[in-house]
Amino acid sequence: MSLEFRHKSVLLDECITGLNIKPDGIYVDGTLGGAGHSSEIAKRLDPSLGGRLIGIDQDEAAIETAKERLKPYADRVSIVRSNYCNFREVLDELGIDKVDGILLDLGVSSYQLDTAERGFSYMEDAPLDMRMDDRNPISAYNVVNEYSEMELFRLIRDYGEDKFAKNIAKHICMERAKAPIKTTLQLSEIVKESIPMKIRKNGGHPAKRTFQAIRIEVNHELDVLESTLDSMIDSLECGGRITIITFHSLEDRIVKVNFKRNENPCTCPSDFPVCVCGNKSKGRVITRKPILPSEEELEENSRSKSAKLRIFEHV
Numbered sequence: 001m002s003l004e005f006r007h008k009s010v011l012l013d014e015c016i017t018g019l020n021i022k023p024d025g026i027y028v029d030g031t032l033g034g035a036g037h038s039s040e041i042a043k044r045l046d047p048s049l050g051g052r053l054i055g056i057d058q059d060e061a062a063i064e065t066a067k068e069r070l071k072p073y074a075d076r077v078s079i080v081r082s083n084y085c086n087f088r089e090v091l092d093e094l095g096i097d098k099v100d101g102i103l104l105d106l107g108v109s110s111y112q113l114d115t116a117e118r119g120f121s122y123m124e125d126a127p128l129d130m131r132m133d134d135r136n137p138i139s140a141y142n143v144v145n146e147y148s149e150m151e152l153f154r155l156i157r158d159y160g161e162d163k164f165a166k167n168i169a170k171h172i173c174m175e176r177a178k179a180p181i182k183t184t185l186q187l188s189e190i191v192k193e194s195i196p197m198k199i200r201k202n203g204g205h206p207a208k209r210t211f212q213a214i215r216i217e218v219n220h221e222l223d224v225l226e227s228t229l230d231s232m233i234d235s236l237e238c239g240g241r242i243t244i245i246t247f248h249s250l251e252d253r254i255v256k257v258n259f260k261r262n263e264n265p266c267t268c269p270s271d272f273p274v275c276v277c278g279n280k281s282k283g284r285v286i287t288r289k290p291i292l293p294s295e296e297e298l299e300e301n302s303r304s305k306s307a308k309l310r311i312f313e314h315v
């Protein structure tokens with residue numbers, strides 16, 4: 001089995017149920033990956049009734065894998081290599097106005113993590129890269145070697161939520177003054193050296209948070225999510241749903257706050273007798289609390305550990 005197909009889709013049944021798929025509906029998977037979720041969506045669609053799936057991913061390898069996997073459903077699937085932030089342009093080009101459901105399964109795939117030369121993993125040596133889209137000019141090498149100490153500190157603190165961010169940034173700058181930092185294991189070692197011995201022994205892998213922070217920066221993961229959610233909700237048909245799986249608290253907070261604001265956008269002071277701001281609700285949050293993986297899934301798939309699913313329905 002090729003690396004690509006080792007990716008186990010997270011919260012698969014929960015997403016499919018949450019999307020409420022209609023055979024004649026139009027669906028968007030903005031993070032196609034190995035098409036695990038998408039193949040389940042596609043098999044529930046009837047192209048003779050107009051059922052369609054638009055799969056988007058920015059990673060060329062994911063697109064190739066998904067094309068293969070979705071071959072049996074070629075009569076109802078369109079695959080586009082792009083960032084999901086361009087989903088509106090993608091839909092316009094296909095002549096689609098509104099859709100019945102949108103899925104985002106954020107973050108990296110097991111394929112990306114397991115392919116050492118992509119530079120996502122702190123466990124294997126490879127050039128510092130971490131780009132999901134290799135057409136982008138900025139890679140992890142540029143971030144690590146060219147950002148100022150203050151910029152590194154801020155991103156490791158904010159995106160990695162690492163309390164040793166200051167020390168890590170300082171160590172990175174000290175090391176790169178001697179020679180550029182070129183590989184994942186070099187970086188991993190520098191991070192390890194920046195963390196007190198006691199923590200190194202007891203915590204998880206010391207480089208995990210720094211790698212997450214740099215990956216988020218390289219791929220603009222939070223900016224893209226935050227700036228696209230409103231237009232995704234606006235593109236839903238009445239009764240259409242958006243389902244989003246997040247893998248860390250920063251992403252989850254963005255989704256939670258956005259859904260809440262779209263449910264209740266009123267900005268009037270709470271003691272106003274009637275609403276005067278004119279902001280109208282766009283729908284309702286289906287998941288008051290996020291849906292988490294079952295015990296069984298957690299046992300089977302360690303990648304599902306931090307997953308949270310939230311669903312919003314447009315009215």
Ligand SMILES: C[S@@+](CC[C@H](N)C(=O)[O-])C[C@H]1O[C@@H](n2cnc3c(N)ncnc32)[C@H](O)[C@@H]1O
Pocket residue numbers: 007008009010030031032033034035036037038056057058059062082083084085105106107108109110132224
């Ligand atoms: C967790 S995997 C998706 C796995 C997929 N749901 C499955 O079941 O096989 C995330 C995928 O989303 C892609 N991705 C992440 N952010 C993206 C973005 N902003 N635009 C397009 N693709 C993105 C990654 O390249 C990766 O292939």
